Amino acid sequence: MTVTIPIIETERLILRAPALSDFDTMCDFYASDRATYVGGQMKPEQVWRHLACEIGHWQMLGYGRWSVDEKSSGKLAGNIGLWNPHGWPEPEIGWDLFEGFGGKGYATEAAIAARSYAYDVLGWETAISLVHPENHASRAVAKRLGAQRGEDYTHPRFGTLELWRHLSPAEVSDGGMEAYA
Template identity: 60%
Template sequence: MNLIARHIPRLETERLILRAPSEADLDADTAFFASEAAKFVGGPLRRDEVWRVLASLLGHWSVRGYGYWSVDEKDTGAYVGRIGLWFPEGWPEPEVGWTLMTHATGKGYATEAALAARTHAYDVLGWETAISLIDPDNTASKAVAKRMGARFEYTYEHPKYGTSEIWRHPAPADLVNGGMEAYA
């Protein structure tokens, strides 16, 4: 485990473990970023570019004190994606984001892990609001945002990634039971 990873909190949900990103995720991430599904998150990417993304994820933790977690199934240990908190330079606002491996979609994992990440942002980091940037054609991510209680707010032109929709998450005071009722 590297120096930064030692300081990344481990979160657990009913079915998932959110842990520090690691180089062990590189093969699965490389396969994902070579697939059609990666078009919604900046892909396709070559392996060396995916490695740089991993370095960026860890660097974000170092600079901001929060970031993306790698997500594993509790029962099997299988890597299912990355979910977390993101606010790099040039981003409009702090974001709750998710990227699932293709084999892990349709199981509620994105919602479950993103709710845990948002709860961490609100309860531990003191965030008062959060957004999710979603590609207008990414209906699956819009469905996750809706399940989390987020609402479409406006269209945003990102200088690198193009048109995105900004989905606003409910404020902490507007949530019951940390927002978990949306998942129930």
Template identity: 60%
Template sequence: MIQIPTLHTERLTLRGPDARDIEPMRAFYASDRSIFVGGPLTAELAWRQLGCEIGHWTLRGYGRWMVDVTETGQTVGNVGLWNPEGWPEPEIGWDLFDGSEGKGYATEAALAARSYAYDVLGWTTAISLVKPANQASAKVAARMGAYLDTEFTHERWGEMQIWRHPAPADIADGGMEAYS
């Protein structure tokens, strides 16, 4: 059984997904906020997506964390490392739940995930896939220092932009040391 690490940032706790996340995932995938990541979905399909998120950890040894505000325990999103079959290369991705946008949570959590990918897993590069109309996600990628590299067409998701993150050697601060 894989041991999913917990990461901590100044305001957030990134933890492994589990059964307590069924309701937040259901609510996210029922909303229009999920439009850029395959939604809206029925409750049954949202449950399957949570299973996919959990299973990715077993199949790849890494995955996406559920993001909680440390002070309150509120789950505000799903952020981390993603590389399912059909992806062009390993990705750093983020989904924020309704009411959690505009607070810097996506950037803060994604930077912690990128540091983990580079410092612990030894990744030398990473991308973020962004639907062309998803300007909010493009802004998060740009805040992280990523640049629009090229486009990719996925068999189910259609046209996506590939935002290339800076290599580990190009990141001035050297990482977050956020893992426990």
């Protein structure tokens, strides 16, 4: 299957296909403490495999996480989008922001775009986000998106994670978060 990864533009961001050119910035992220709540630090060899996984997810499932560029600087700000690898409890909307890009609302802005794509293009009826219990910033993003806290999910490698259930397509279209974005 050959998949064309769509480019989505928001007010301040460009969501585009992950590419090998993202590797060095991803290495910096996964070598930093910012990676603590998204699987932990990785060496470059592991980051290369992770980037290949991000690209392969699109090819295998027809959707995935986008590389997110900040329009004003052209810099890679993070990886945000749709994720559902083997062993995941349900399709997820996930976000990882790189150093210097947190606290600007970028995760929320890109996650709203990703959720709209999941609902409007892919026909999803629901989505979750998994949040490490100590990742207060990620929890705040889930809340800003209108997600509701569900039961904990225990992943065999990542441990206990909070499960946050997103608004349904009907709730979004009836005045959910997109109505105010």
